[in-house]
Amino acid sequence: MQKESTAVLLRIFVGESDKYDGKNLYNYLVKYLRENHYAGVTVLRGLTGFGKASKIKSTDLLAISSDLPIVIEIVDTEEKIAVLKEFFETPGLMESALITEEKVKIIKYGK
Numbered sequence: 001m002q003k004e005s006t007a008v009l010l011r012i013f014v015g016e017s018d019k020y021d022g023k024n025l026y027n028y029l030v031k032y033l034r035e036n037h038y039a040g041v042t043v044l045r046g047l048t049g050f051g052k053a054s055k056i057k058s059t060d061l062l063a064i065s066s067d068l069p070i071v072i073e074i075v076d077t078e079e080k081i082a083v084l085k086e087f088f089e090t091p092g093l094m095e096s097a098l099i100t101e102e103k104v105k106i107i108k109y110g111k
Helices: 024-035 078-087
Strands: 002-014 040-046 069-076 098-109
Touching: 002 024, 002 078, 024 040, 024 069, 069 078
Parallel strands: none
Antiparallel strands: 002 069, 002 098, 040 069
C-alpha cells in the first residue's frame, strides 16, 4: 500500500569544518532537528566540490583542503520548514551556508 503527500525539502550546503557553539554545524543541526521532532534529516558528505570561493575541497590526500562539502537534507511540512528558517536567523548559526528549497512529493510504502 502506498500513501502520497507533499512536503518541503531543504538542502543546506556547508563545510565539514563549519562550527556552531563549539560543535560541528551538521551535528548541531541534526540534534536540534531531532529534539524538535522534524520528520527527517540526512547528512551527506561529498567526495569533492567547490563553492563561492572556488576552492576545491576533496578527499584526495594531496588536495588543497580537507574541509569536505556537507549537504544536510531536511524534509517536513511547509509550516515546520518556515519555523526552521526563522531559527536559521540565530546570530552565528548559518555564517557560510547555502540553502535550497523545493516542494517534493512523498511516497510512503508499507504500513
